[in-house]
Amino acid sequence: IVLTQSPATLSLSPGERATLSCRANQNINNYLAWYQQQPGQAPRLLIYDASYRATGIPARFSGSGSGTDFTLTISSLEPEDFAVYYCQQRHTWPSLTFGGGTKVDIK
Amino acid sequence: EMQLVESGGALVQPGRSLRLTCAASGFNFGDYAMYWVRQSPGGGLEWVAGISWKSDNIDYSDSVKGRFIISRDNAKNSLYLQMNSLRPEDTALYYCAKDRGYPPAMDVWGRGTTVTVSS
Secondary structure, eight states, X not given: OOEEEEOSEEEEOXXXXXXXEEEESSOOTTOEEEEEEOTTSXXXXXXXXXXXXXXXXXXXXXXXXETTEEEEEESSOOGGGOSEEEXXXXXXXXXXXXXXXXXXXXX | OOEEEEEOXXXXXXXXXXXXXXXXXXXXXXXXXXXXXXXXXXXXXXEEEEEOTTSSXXXXXXXXXXXXXXXXXXXXXXXXXXXXXXXXXXXXEEEEEXXXXXXXOEEEEOOOEEEEEOO
C-alpha cells in the first residue's frame, strides 16, 4: 500500500488553519494514523484510526476520512505545531507503511 | 514513565552485521507488539519490521526482508534487530516503537540509534 501526502510543504502563519492530505492507493478503511515530528526529535502519535486523538493531544488536532482519502486538520496553528507530519497505514498489519511527510513551516 | 532506549548503532562496513537492542521500561513489555522504524539523513520515516507480543506474527519491509531479523525477549524487556549483509542504503537513525494495543499505532518511541554503513 502506498500513501501519498500533499502538499510536500505548507507555509502558514500562527493562528491559521492547516489542512494536510494523505491518499492511499487502495482502500484501507479507517486504518490510518498521523504522527508529528519536531526537528531532532522522535515522532509523536497524534491520531489513530483516522479520527481518534491519542492521549494528551490537544483538541486543535483532528483527523477525518476513510477508504483512500484522509485529512489532518490543525484548527489554529500554535508555534510548536510547525513540524513534519506523517501518515501511516495499518491495513496490512504487522506490515505498515508511512507517507512521505508534509512539512508545515512558518510563512 | 514508559521508556524505550535503543543501543548498538555503529559505523560498519558494507556486507557486515550489526545487532540493535531496544530496552523497554515503565510498561508490561510482553503485552504489546513492537516495531523498528528508520529514518535516513534528511529523509522520511520508513517502517522496517514489526513483531507481535508473543512473536507469532512478524513481518519486514521489502527493503530488508531476508537480511534483517526482528526478535524479542519478554523476560528481559528487550527488542532486537539483527542486521546482516548491510548496505550503504541502510544508513539511518533506527527507532524502536511500542504499539498502543488495539487499534494498533506507535504510541511510544525511543530516541533512536544511528547506523552508518560505509567503507
